[in-house]
Amino acid sequence: MAVYALTGFSLVSLLSFGYLSWDWMKPSLVADVATDPMEKSLPPAFARPPHIIFILTDDQGYHDVGYHGSDIQTPTLDRLAAEGVKLENYYIQPICTPSRSQLITGRYQIHTGLQHSIIRPRQPNCLPLDQVTLPQKLQEAGYSTHMVGKWHLGFYKKECLPTRRGFDTFLGSLTGNVDYYTYDNCDGPGVCGYDLHEGEDVAWDQSGKYSTFLYTQRVSKILASHSPKEPIFIYVAFQAVHTPLQSPKEYIYRYRSMGNVARRKYAAMVTCMDEAVKNITWALKKYGYYDNSVIVFSTDNGGQTFSGGSNWPLRGRKGTYWEGGVRGIGFVHSPLIKRKRRTSWALVHITDWYPTLVSLARGNLSNVPGLDGYNVWPAISEGKESPRTEILHNIDPLYNHAKYGSLEDGFGIWNTAVQASIRVGEWKLLTGDPGYSDWIPPQTLTNFPGSWWNLERLTDGLRKSVWLFNITADPYERYDLSDQRPDVVRTLLMRLVHYNRTAIPVRYPAENPRAHPDFNGGAWGPWASEDDVEEWEGIGESPKGRNKKKKCKICKLRSFFRKLNTRLMSNRI
Numbered sequence: 001m002a003v004y005a006l007t008g009f010s011l012v013s014l015l016s017f018g019y020l021s022w023d024w025m026k027p028s029l030v031a032d033v034a035t036d037p038m039e040k041s042l043p044p045a046f047a048r049p050p051h052i053i054f055i056l057t058d059d060q061g062y063h064d065v066g067y068h069g070s071d072i073q074t075p076t077l078d079r080l081a082a083e084g085v086k087l088e089n090y091y092i093q094p095i096c097t098p099s100r101s102q103l104i105t106g107r108y109q110i111h112t113g114l115q116h117s118i119i120r121p122r123q124p125n126c127l128p129l130d131q132v133t134l135p136q137k138l139q140e141a142g143y144s145t146h147m148v149g150k151w152h153l154g155f156y157k158k159e160c161l162p163t164r165r166g167f168d169t170f171l172g173s174l175t176g177n178v179d180y181y182t183y184d185n186c187d188g189p190g191v192c193g194y195d196l197h198e199g200e201d202v203a204w205d206q207s208g209k210y211s212t213f214l215y216t217q218r219v220s221k222i223l224a225s226h227s228p229k230e231p232i233f234i235y236v237a238f239q240a241v242h243t244p245l246q247s248p249k250e251y252i253y254r255y256r257s258m259g260n261v262a263r264r265k266y267a268a269m270v271t272c273m274d275e276a277v278k279n280i281t282w283a284l285k286k287y288g289y290y291d292n293s294v295i296v297f298s299t300d301n302g303g304q305t306f307s308g309g310s311n312w313p314l315r316g317r318k319g320t321y322w323e324g325g326v327r328g329i330g331f332v333h334s335p336l337i338k339r340k341r342r343t344s345w346a347l348v349h350i351t352d353w354y355p356t357l358v359s360l361a362r363g364n365l366s367n368v369p370g371l372d373g374y375n376v377w378p379a380i381s382e383g384k385e386s387p388r389t390e391i392l393h394n395i396d397p398l399y400n401h402a403k404y405g406s407l408e409d410g411f412g413i414w415n416t417a418v419q420a421s422i423r424v425g426e427w428k429l430l431t432g433d434p435g436y437s438d439w440i441p442p443q444t445l446t447n448f449p450g451s452w453w454n455l456e457r458l459t460d461g462l463r464k465s466v467w468l469f470n471i472t473a474d475p476y477e478r479y480d481l482s483d484q485r486p487d488v489v490r491t492l493l494m495r496l497v498h499y500n501r502t503a504i505p506v507r508y509p510a511e512n513p514r515a516h517p518d519f520n521g522g523a524w525g526p527w528a529s530e531d532d533v534e535e536w537e538g539i540g541e542s543p544k545g546r547n548k549k550k551k552c553k554i555c556k557l558r559s560f561f562r563k564l565n566t567r568l569m570s571n572r573i
Helices: 011-017 075-083 096-105 134-140 211-225 249-254 261-286 350-360 377-381 486-501 530-536 543-547 555-571
Strands: 051-057 085-087 144-150 169-173 184-186 192-194 232-237 293-299 330-333 342-344 390-396 419-424 427-431 466-470
Touching: 051 096, 051 261, 051 350, 075 261, 075 293, 075 330, 085 377, 096 134, 096 350, 134 144, 134 232, 134 350, 144 211, 169 211, 211 232, 211 261, 249 261, 261 293, 293 350, 350 377, 390 486, 419 486, 427 486, 466 486
Parallel strands: 051 232, 051 293, 085 342, 144 169, 144 232
Antiparallel strands: 085 330, 184 192, 293 330, 390 419, 419 427, 427 466
8 A cells, every 4th residue: 555644754654643543442441440349230121202302513523522532521421431332333324414314304315305414594495205204203202303403405495394294492503514603604606694493593692602502501491391200312413513613712712722723712612512411411410311211322424624624534525435534433322222332343324323212212213114223222232243244334436436436346236436335344445536535644743734744645446436344353444455356246246226216316416596685684594485386396316317408587697697607516514
């Protein structure tokens, strides 16, 4: 494997720092903690459905939690994870919308039409309305359901809103990223609007409150006003720690010795979020929910290394199918877990939360056939083997095709120019362009990123379109085995072929200028009329479909905004 290092750094020097050793898995960080022999006996079968708190953070890197050896302080997450079950073989998706859609539906992106990019603010697109969502199933089971935080699953018509998709209440943003204080979001030059909503109304009066504080206070208020005798589901989708990098000054001060400004602000945001989780846990105890609760913590994708995040020692970053983009931080904390204080290496994917949580709630899954997720509670609570043996990371037919891929390279059964990735057992296969592939250490130096930031880069991957790794033995994806094991490559390509046959057409419609906040009172929100809805149903299934002419009263304006935003779209993930 050809590797080069810049400005005096080398593989040997990294080893001397301990960066490439297995210290990140040493017992003091992520291994099992012996159970106290005086610990209370295991709880009996749940006397009543548990309260479920699902906490999702945004763009938090794999390395950016204390128990993964980070320089960022996360005492609450460390304690909750240590007392519960750490999920160290846990996978998410590389960007926002895909992870959220798979959590809410229990289905892979290829089965919802959302396999390409994210849902952008001006697209007439949202989570398909024929999907029965996780909160809807929990409502059926008698739960009160609440969402606080970032939606990012579309809002062009009211039927797409959280309160129409299974949540009794909602406080949060509809788009992908907003200012933490003003809640403004710009989707290109001059296309700016306010994005904080209470239910289906714009929450103008909440402007000026730091979102992490605001969302935590709302969770506490929900718990205070609800009866712990009745089951509750709260989905807390923190905006943190997505850009823009904004934090109250008192948290930044803690990291004043950290030379890199982006890393300093990012670390402050992570620690602030950690304290928010502490306050939520305290509220669960104060109001009588904790003893019958299940807290799930998950990140939504890998960290953005250009904005302070770190996925070290994993390869890649947010937006890629390398481990740094898709391996997440995850743990479950609950008094109801039978085997606490341990690390689980059971294979778990974000789609698994749907059947797992509905089963915990004693809900009915018989009327939602074809789920891609599995009930992994026995693996989490009792240490049993995971029912999952493979993960389709994705197949994206619209992503830029790799220059050197071909059907011939795919044994005549798969075009390796297509971006796709799959894991089967211990093997992981990537085709097409998986995304930026370097290993990037924590950004601690003052001038980072600088001339040396591409600390390690593979030179033998520039003309490739197929990679194969034994991800169990090589979690850092350093040793490509595609040439040595063509038999495994072919087997995994056949699995891609299998999944691709079940895929539905991609939904990625053209943007519509009518979504501009200036036409909607200065705020982002539903904008499509009933006539528009009928006209746009089913569009965006292919590049050709997106280019077909559609009736529109303001087509010239639409064309103007489309051209204006073309070169910016790729940077708005």
